[in-house]
Amino acid sequence: MSLYENIKTKITSQLLEAANKAKLAGELNFEELPSFVLEEPRERQRGDLATNLAMVLAKQAKRSPRDIAVALIKHLETSGTWIESSEIAGAGFINFRLNPVWLTGVIGEVLKAGDDYGRVDIGKGQKIQVEFVSANPTGLLHMGNARGAALGDSLASLLSKAGYEVTREFYINDAGNQIHNFGLSLESRYLQLLGQDVPFPEGGYHGEDLVDTVKGLIAKVGDKYLSVEQGLRREFLVRYALDEKMRNIRETLEDFGVEYDVWFNEQSLHDSGAVRSTMEELEKKGYIYEKEGAHWLRSTQFGDEKDEVVIRSNGSPTYFAADIAYHRNKFDRGFNKVINIWGADHHGHVARMKGAMSALGYEADNLQIILMQLVRLIQNGEVVKMSKRSGQYITLRELMDEVGKDAARFFFNLRDPDSTVEFDMDLARAQSSDNPVYYVQYAHARLCSILRQSEELGDLGTPPTEEDLLRLDSTEERDLLKKMADLPSEIIVAARLMEPHRLARYVLDLAGLFHTFYNSQRVLVEDDGLRRARLNLVRAVKQIVGNVLAILGVSAPERM
């Protein structure tokens, strides 16, 4: 446990003890201690930590919060807690001021832990899977996928930092109706490009990239497949195009800094009989009924708005059926928790998917679905309706070319998945230099620059003494140290809430505090002791900035 976590835990337990002692002394009356918080007050003049314990006790104790606070403070044991003073304020808050000396210990803690600073263990080695992007291989990756990739990958890194054993997975929709359509589209393009006047299929994929794929194919095999039997021809075209599309998706994501552990084929679920056996299982449990020739899942029993078809009247399973088998497979692989990141346009599927898991006897809460709102693209001051049909969309590749991987990933991770973000292409292009990511990266480069110069000055070796470190007592230094001490707590909260965007905020704040410090204090001063202390501070800040950027998948440049 980190220094700061330790202190907070200690104070919390002392508060509990104080409440019990006050009760024994007959000064306070309560049955059960309600939950309370010990947190940093918004305004730092109020102190370092504050608790609302007296306020939440008011109801049970039938006394005013301020009276209760007096009793609590009277019985509070402060030795070993760094508490320097306690005071009652406002409606009944108890504010604590800590002896700032504890802060200097943070630097040593950071440098000792190195890349592991911020690592916590709330996961306790539990296996957790994050499935994200899982884009259809029938087209190119777009802005929505970019957001999903940034979110999913950073969440996975965050959870891993928090002590979970994480698997990143991509589900490839290489079966079913959509692939059938894909085959028809490919065939049509193939014939068209070879001069035949054939119609484009209804509901086909209009994307230009598909035409390019077929052109590439023709360059290799020519008109060889004109004479091949239709079924075989389509099969070949699909296999070829799928392979090319998936390779492209894979490479694009890799360039975006995302590496998957597992690429899972939908087709394998059909081949292995998993889809069929899963449906039989559901049938056996009585959750399936027949109507109008189709098989339906009673998903309404689990809160869905309507029952869903799993086997069509023509006998073929729906996408949903395969998806149920897929999620069953996930749990059977031993994941304690399974996380899906879906676009908000799929929110209607949440209830039925969880319902299907309940029906199969799994704990639905172990399947967690994070919905992210869609990305609204602005171009020339206007909202661009994105759709694959119209071909009106910006690809992930274009996004990286335009604004860069780091800026894109940071941008998405700065926002709550629940907010519809506006992405102004022109702004991203024109103002790329005042993108927040550069603020953080600049801080990192600056930190590196200071360290480089200290080396040139021959400032190696000798570590600062305890006394040297105690001289880091300006408000700028203390604010910075406090923020540094806070990282483990931030990781815990972010991992618990599955909100990596908190870390982007954190590192932005940290960079800001560093810039402020930099402008008010000089690091490379004549005074040996003070210089050594500040250099260690710089080393530690650099370490943390690097650690957090790594979680976010953003590079930490030494120069820029």
Add this chain to the structure above:
RNA sequence: GCGUUCGUAGUUCAGCUGGAUAGAGCGUCAGACUUCGAAUCUGAAUGUCGGGGGUUCGAAUCCCUCCGAACGCACCA
């Protein structure tokens, strides 16, 4: 029509799952480089937290209702 999510400064967004005087970036205005990187810093102005009710010591946060937006409501995925 029903459902899900959202509505916070001119603008883009935070707001730690109920706490003290609602915060940042950009933009605006005024300042800081003979000194470690000015892609930085310091200061100033800016709010009906969409409207209205309720719950309680206390609400941007929870509940109800209305307004507005996005997205769902296929034997598509």
